[in-house]
Amino acid sequence: MQDSKELWQSKLFFSTELLQWYERSKRDLPWRRHRDPYYIWISEIMLQQTRVDTVIPYFQRFIERFPTIQDLAEAPEEDVLKCWEGLGYYSRARNLQAAARQVVERHGGAVPDNKAEVAALKGVGPYTTGAIMSIAFNRPEPAVDGNVMRVLSRYFLIEEDIMKTATRTLMEELATELIPEGRASDFNQALMELGALVCTPKSPQCLICPVMARCAGRLEGAEERLPVKSKAKPPRPEYRLVALVEGDGENAGRVLVRRRPDTGLLARMWELPHIPADAAPGEGAGLPDGPAMDRLTAALVEAGPGVMARPVGPFLNAEHTFSHIHWNLRVFRFSAENAPAAKGGGAVLAAVAESAAAYDAGSGAASTSAAEPLVEYRWITREDMDSLAFPNVFLRILNRHFEEA
DNA sequence: AACTCGGGGGA
DNA sequence: TCCCCAGAGTT
Numbered sequence: 076m077q078d079s080k081e082l083w084q085s086k087l088f089f090s091t092e093l094l095q096w097y098e099r100s101k102r103d104l105p106w107r108r109h110r111d112p113y114y115i116w117i118s119e120i121m122l123q124q125t126r127v128d129t130v131i132p133y134f135q136r137f138i139e140r141f142p143t144i145q146d147l148a149e150a151p152e153e154d155v156l157k158c159w160e161g162l163g164y165y166s167r168a169r170n171l172q173a174a175a176r177q178v179v180e181r182h183g184g185a186v187p188d189n190k191a192e193v194a195a196l197k198g199v200g201p202y203t204t205g206a207i208m209s210i211a212f213n214r215p216e217p218a219v220d221g222n223v224m225r226v227l228s229r230y231f232l233i234e235e236d237i238m239k240t241a242t243r244t245l246m247e248e249l250a251t252e253l254i255p256e257g258r259a260s261d262f263n264q265a266l267m268e269l270g271a272l273v274c275t276p277k278s279p280q281c282l283i284c285p286v287m288a289r290c291a292g293r294l295e296g297a298e299e300r301l302p303v304k305s306k307a308k309p310p311r312p313e314y315r316l317v318a319l320v321e322g323d324g325e326n327a328g329r330v331l332v333r334r335r336p337d338t339g340l341l342a343r344m345w346e347l348p349h350i351p352a353d354a355a356p357g358e359g360a361g362l363p364d365g366p367a368m369d370r371l372t373a374a375l376v377e378a379g380p381g382v383m384a385r386p387v388g389p390f391l392n393a394e395h396t397f398s399h400i401h402w403n404l405r406v407f408r409f410s411a412e413n414a415p416a417a418k419g420g421g422a423v424l425a426a427v428a429e430s431a432a433a434y435d436a437g438s439g440a441a442s443t444s445a446a447e448p449l450v451e452y453r454w455i456t457r458e459d460m461d462s463l464a465f466p467n468v469f470l471r472i473l474n475r476h477f478e479e480a
Numbered sequence: 481a482a483c484t485c486g487g488g489g490g491a
Numbered sequence: 492t493c494c495c496c497a498g499a500g501t502t
Contacts, residue, residue, distance in 0.1 A: 123498050129488065163486025166500075200499045221497055238497090240481080276496070277491080307497090308483095340485070397486055398497090467487065 085289045089230060090255050090262065096285035097265030100272065105134050112186035112211035113144050119206045120171050120198060124164060127271065133162055144184050147175040156343065156464040165344060170198030188212045201247070209259040217250035218263045219243060222270025228302035229274060229292035237302045310401040314352040318371050319476060320384050320409040322454050329454035330476065331382060331411070336450065340397070345463045347472065349404065350374045364389055368407055375409070384409035391475065395468035406472055
């Protein structure tokens with residue numbers, strides 16, 4: 076029998092010591108200052124794949140801008156995205172707002188104290204369901220994130236690959252057993268706090284760990300190699316040519332940007348126009364980038380907004396790594412000449428319908444108007460950046476440009 | 481089960 | 492600079 080008396084004692088020891096440690100060691104975090112389920116929810120979504128120190132300023136700004144679920148539900152999506160700018164995984168923000176609307180419509184604007192209903196909210200998966208139910212409502216549900224799997228795999232010497240679904244299920248069962256009666260909120264937070272502060276991925280601080288005495292991983296000397304985790308694939312490289320086009324005439328001092336499509340990578344975020352490049356940048360030092368500039372020039376006219384632009388020269392190179400893609404960006408400066416339809420600041424310049432034909436041919440399911448723009452172009456000033464959401468890589472390029480200008 | 485989806489921090 | 496971190500949705 077696996078579940079010997081010794082194992083039972085180890086579990087009791089773990090829960091008891093951990094809870095006591097948490098009482099004296101817990102950090103004073105903004106979302107721990109109240110029990111509002113809305114704030115717990117926001118913080119848990121932001122904390123997915125994101126460190127506490129990064130989240131804090133975003134959380135403060137977010138609840139200031141959207142103090143209630145109602146406020147969030149009624150806000151323009153642009154505002155929500157702007158508030159999320161720089162945090163990454165922007166579908167979290169879009170799903171969060173969609174879920175806020177769900178809560179307003181189905182639950183009268185209050186987060187439901189019901190597991191199935193919480194789990195049904197957009198962007199709320201198994202972990203966040205458990206986190207909300209336990210932290211906000213003190214329900215005995217497991218909240219198994221990376222921290223928890225690391226702590227449990229070490230303490231109980233679990234060698235299963237934590238990337239596998241079956242392992243997470245096992246961890247959830249174990250974590251549920253460990254919750255002391257009536258203490259789900261504190262215990263689950265304690266578990267994650269230990270993973271964040273003591274039982275860290277590298278160089279865990281075993282000597283100050285409250286449960287070191289019975290940690291099977293530590294006693295085996297295995298704490299550094301746990302948890303067992305299969306490696307992720309390296310990101311595939313992608314090479315893009317980017318145009319930084321400065322306007323002329325009425326658009327003097329403005330830069331041409333576009334909004335990304337509704338789905339996929341960086342959906343609905345703004346960016347500089349760019350096109351794919353075949354291969355790595357020619358490393359020939361000092362060679363003019365004539366061919367690349369020519370292709371960009373043509374793209375701005377043909378596929379893009381019909382902008383006639385004169386190449387000025389290379390501006391800078393930039394790199395950006397996503398989980399699965401590594402972007403190599405070569406940014407070139409252009410000067411617009413006689414930009415068409417330049418009717419003044421911020422006007423929509425043109426729409427690209429490059430894939431409209433293929434779409435229509437495919438299904439004929441033209442649910443939206445045929446004139447619906449797939450990509451929207453605008454001439455923007457630095458001030459316009461205060462209301463448009465850009466991914467960090469383009470934020471850096473644009474800031475550099477406006478600093479020099 | 482495999483793939484998609486950002487960005488930051490530490491060695 | 493390189494390496495590591497990892498929840499939810501989609502297919």
